[in-house]
Amino acid sequence: MFGCVVAGRLLQTNLQQVDETHAYFELSGASTINHISVFLLGTVPFPEGYGASVHFYWPGKGFQLLGMLSNEKPSAIFRLRGNFTSSATNTANPNAFTPAPAENSTSDVVAILGLAIEPLDQIQVQVSGLPTAIVKSTIAQDVTRDATLMAERVVKHLFNYLSSFVGSVPGGFAPDVVVPVGMIAKWYDSFLSKVKTGGIGFLERDES
Structure with a gap:
């Protein structure tokens, strides 16, 4: 049964x-x-x-x-x-x-x-x-934590990608640099291609 x-x-x-x-x-x-x-x-x-x-x-x-x-x-x-x-x-x-x-x-x-x-x-x-409220709260916290971590990794990946084209100055990256929309679109296409091909493991390896 x-x-x-x-x-x-x-x-x-x-x-x-x-x-x-x-x-x-x-x-x-x-x-x-x-x-x-x-x-x-x-x-x-x-x-x-x-x-x-x-x-x-x-x-x-x-x-x-x-x-x-x-x-x-x-x-x-x-x-x-x-x-x-x-x-x-x-x-x-x-x-x-x-x-x-x-x-x-x-x-x-x-x-x-x-x-x-x-x-x-x-x-x-x-x-x-x-105590369903406690259980739901715990699950919600886990989901939020995972989503936050994923967002941080995606943003870091974008930052690393763009910085490889923008270049840097002594003490850090050049301020107020204008980034072409086409460059972000290229990153977006490359990012989706990597996800579809092999999942999101590359984010943990800090690949650009």
Whole structure:
């Protein structure tokens, strides 16, 4: 009924049933997990008025409610790294899922992704308490940081390109130099060609 994909890994369908309303996936190498996607396989829908709450269990830290699935929302992506919080407000019963194996030095941590089939109204109450604003804020900050870094690299690339034609004077570049529009257009065409050919890796190498 369910499937999950840890970013960078193969699809998991090895769902382990605990009882009629609880099941789980074992997630090996949990310390390297960043994002995980959970979804319905489309073979068996939820009964009318039911869905599944999704929980993440980290050995020694307890359960954390991640979100939910329903017939109207058959898939979801969750960010795990840097976003684990105390399970004090989680309504999941830890005994509903089989405990994960203990941590050891050879296999890393094995965590659990638990799914509990419950009435939708009960799930909505649980999900309404999630700190979604904090999560969205964190994601927005990451996007802004990446966009700022990219903008800085593009501007630096343009500056290096133009300065190779303008030349310099002792102590720095010549002030108030007029740059022909055609020169910027030439840079633009060359820049797009490099991006289409090999991506943006050249920006990290400070190529002009």
